Amino acid sequence: MRKGFMVFIVLLGAFLAIGCADTADEGEVGEEVTPVETPVTPVSAVTPQPLDEGEIVEVTIEDSAFNPQSVEISAGDTVRWTNRDSVDHSATGPTFNSGIIAPGQSFEFLFTDAGTYNYNCSIHPSMEGTVVVREE
Numbered sequence: 619m620r621k622g623f624m625v626f627i628v629l630l631g632a633f634l635a636i637g638c639a640d641t642a643d644e645g646e647v648g649e650e651v652t653p654v655e656t657p658v659t660p661v662s663a664v665t666p667q668p669l670d671e672g673e674i675v676e677v678t679i680e681d682s683a684f685n686p687q688s689v690e691i692s693a694g695d696t697v698r699w700t701n702r703d704s705v706d707h708s709a710t711g712p713t714f715n716s717g718i719i720a721p722g723q724s725f726e727f728l729f730t731d732a733g734t735y736n737y738n739c740s741i742h743p744s745m746e747g748t749v750v751v752r753e754e
């Protein structure tokens with residue numbers, strides 16, 4: 619009877635020791651789970667979208683003049699020239715050339731680089747305009 623009780627105590631002690639050992643193992647497993655936070659990084663790879671947010675800035679050609687004569691935009695914006703005159707015009711600059719813009723027609727150009735772009739009409743060189751592109 620007494621000997622059986624001692625065996626019980628020993629077994630109980632062994633059981634508790636195993637229990638503690640299991641707890642320690644769970645702790646280690648928990649540490650292994652932490653690196654799962656890293657897969658968050660691929661989400662930031664969706665960033666290259668700013669070009670879609672560019673605005674379209676209107677320039678009207680009328681009475682043989684660009685109106686407004688000077689526009690200030692951000693890199694990634696588009697300028698759209700629309701000819702409201704009854705004669706052909708163009709918007710010809712250092713990095714863009716509309717060719718002939720017939721009456722009622724328009725021409726668009728997307729400016730990606732900051733800088734000051736002076737342009738004129740290739741048919742009427744005295745018609746001058748400026749596009750100032752700021753860094754985005």
Ligand SMILES: [Cu+2]
Pocket residue numbers: 682706707708739740741742745
């Ligand atoms: Cu012109």
